[in-house]
Amino acid sequence: MPISFGTKLADSFAKYGQLCVGIDPHSALLNQWGLEDDVNGLEKFANAVLDSAVSRVGIIKPQVSFFERHGSKGFVVLERLAARAAETDLLVIMDAKRGDIGTTMDAYFDAWLGKNAPFICDALTVSPYLGFGSLKDTLSGSAERGKGVFVLAATSNPEGASVQRATIGGTTLAKSIWESLAEINAVTASGNARFGSFGAVLGATLNLQSFGLGQVMAGQPNAATPILAPGFGAQGAELSASKQLFGEAASQVIHSVSRSVLQAGESGLAKAIDSAKAELAIGLG
Numbered sequence: 295m296p297i298s299f300g301t302k303l304a305d306s307f308a309k310y311g312q313l314c315v316g317i318d319p320h321s322a323l324l325n326q327w328g329l330e331d332d333v334n335g336l337e338k339f340a341n342a343v344l345d346s347a348v349s350r351v352g353i354i355k356p357q358v359s360f361f362e363r364h365g366s367k368g369f370v371v372l373e374r375l376a377a378r379a380a381e382t383d384l385l386v387i388m389d390a391k392r393g394d395i396g397t398t399m400d401a402y403f404d405a406w407l408g409k410n411a412p413f414i415c416d417a418l419t420v421s422p423y424l425g426f427g428s429l430k431d432t433l434s435g436s437a438e439r440g441k442g443v444f445v446l447a448a449t450s451n452p453e454g455a456s457v458q459r460a461t462i463g464g465t466t467l468a469k470s471i472w473e474s475l476a477e478i479n480a481v482t483a484s485g486n487a488r489f490g491s492f493g494a495v496l497g498a499t500l501n502l503q504s505f506g507l508g509q510v511m512a513g514q515p516n517a518a519t520p521i522l523a524p525g526f527g528a529q530g531a532e533l534s535a536s537k538q539l540f541g542e543a544a545s546q547v548i549h550s551v552s553r554s555v556l557q558a559g560e561s562g563l564a565k566a567i568d569s570a571k572a573e574l575a576i577g578l579g
């Protein structure tokens with residue numbers, strides 16, 4: 295068996311800490327960086343973010359939509375970025391939020407996580423709203439390949455609550471996804487591995503209790519479910535408040551920032567990432 299994603303994540307946390315830099319080449323940011331809103335601008339932006347991330351953080355999260363908006367040429371840029379990132383120590387979480395019926399998920403698996411995937415990455419974000427079971431083969435295939443999957447459970451946007459707080463048999467949808475992941479991680483993670491390979495996306499902007507997720511804050515000792523937490527910075531959550539937001543589970547959290555560091559521009563990016571790391575150190579202290 296290859297090294298599991300959970301093991302790679304634990305190593306990355308130990309070496310580089312828990313900050314993740316999102317690669318979100320918004321049109322407005324390309325303009326702000328003095329770049330054209332075209333594939334050349336896109337590639338310059340993406341490469342510059344990758345270069346600043348290397349050896350500063352352990353994880354990057356390219357937002358696929360900003361490549362997709364440039365069509366097939368944008369996808370070529372994403373493929374090249376992925377290939378460059380694979381030569382570094384960075385873990386790459388592709389934020390594509392895929393979700394479909396099982397057989398279609400198999401094709402997404404091939405595209406992002408499979409043996410010949412054109413978009414090389416370590417993990418993928420997926421949506422469970424066609425039923426958690428629709429992800430079954432994606433999860434088992436990922437385990438075989440040492441890949442990770444992050445499943446949307448409680449998202450950072452305010453509109454998510456109307457769906458994710460809905461209850462089925464007294465349990466919120468968000469909680470049932472969290473519990474399914476915890477169960478799979480407990481069964482599939484080897485020995486006393488610190489992390490399982492299947493994470494939950496929990497927005498940092500949320501009150502976890504109001505989603506029925508108060509139990510998350512107690513943390514998990516072994517085979518813990520990794521938490522991908524966007525919502526810091528531009529969406530209002532503060533890195534310095536990580537422990538208040540996530541309690542004991544703060545040590546399981548990948549803290550993701552995009553606009554709040556990217557808006558520093560190419561010349562200010564390294565410094566902005568260092569400042570975010572300093573803020574996070576307070577939050578985890």
Ligand SMILES: O=C(O)c1cc(=O)[nH]c(=O)n1[C@@H]1O[C@H](COP(=O)(O)O)[C@@H](O)[C@H]1O
Pocket residue numbers: 316318357389419448449450451495496497524525526527528529550551552553554
């Ligand atoms: O899966 C995600 O990363 C995600 C989940 C979520 O609940 N909220 C959320 O903002 N995201 C993504 O995280 C990034 C947040 O960007 P900033 O708000 O600029 O830091 C975007 O790429 C979003 O698509």
